[in-house]
Amino acid sequence: MLEALREGRDNVTALSFDATDENATRAALAQVADHLDLIILNAGSCEYIDHGKIDVSLFRRVFDINLFGMLNCIQALQDNFSEGTHLALMGSTAAYLGLPRAEAYGASKAAVAYLARSLSVDLAHRGVTVSLVSPGFVKTPLTDKNDFEMPMLISPDEASLAIRQGLEKKKAEVHFPKKFSYFLKFISSMPIALQLALVKKLTRKA
Numbered sequence: 001m002l003e004a005l006r007e008g009r010d011n012v013t014a015l016s017f018d019a020t021d022e023n024a025t026r027a028a029l030a031q032v033a034d035h036l037d038l039i040i041l042n043a044g045s046c047e048y049i050d051h052g053k054i055d056v057s058l059f060r061r062v063f064d065i066n067l068f069g070m071l072n073c074i075q076a077l078q079d080n081f082s083e084g085t086h087l088a089l090m091g092s093t094a095a096y097l098g099l100p101r102a103e104a105y106g107a108s109k110a111a112v113a114y115l116a117r118s119l120s121v122d123l124a125h126r127g128v129t130v131s132l133v134s135p136g137f138v139k140t141p142l143t144d145k146n147d148f149e150m151p152m153l154i155s156p157d158e159a160s161l162a163i164r165q166g167l168e169k170k171k172a173e174v175h176f177p178k179k180f181s182y183f184l185k186f187i188s189s190m191p192i193a194l195q196l197a198l199v200k201k202l203t204r205k206a
Helices: 002-006 022-029 056-080 103-122 156-168 178-188 192-203
Strands: 038-041 086-090 129-135 173-176
Touching (some): 038 056, 038 156, 056 086, 086 103, 129 156, 156 173, 173 178, 178 192
Parallel strands (some): 038 086, 086 129, 129 173
């Protein structure tokens, strides 16, 4: 897929590496670190736990990609951040609420959200903009594996447009689709007891 993207384009450099490998990430990104103004860290994975049964190895796999893979990239590029650098981190609307079976995925994306907010403060003095991207359900090979109804599922083209428009405006958070993300934000603003009661009701199987 990367090679297909690069084909016929002189301004595209395709790098293939394991983002969970700190040394491999540093070596690969050293090739392009001097030429980046917009950095979108997007790789992610999702695994669901078995109805409250914790599997630590599952959590490690998800966090290794969703959080530490992202941190490896930031570490490899951070010395090249300068005035005007724009860093976008891929989170998820799943981080807004505690959702059934999503303990590993949601917790990893909640960590990404906190990381984005903290870096936004810490890097401001260097003129670096940090954006958090929080999608709802997007039709991809990853979501194709889900065995439940996905409300307001959107296409990759719709997601791409929302991300590009949000990043062009340098928004602190780009969240979409708006009806879905604002609905979840509204629920997350409630007292925790009400949040839990409503989520249980909305996700209860018939």
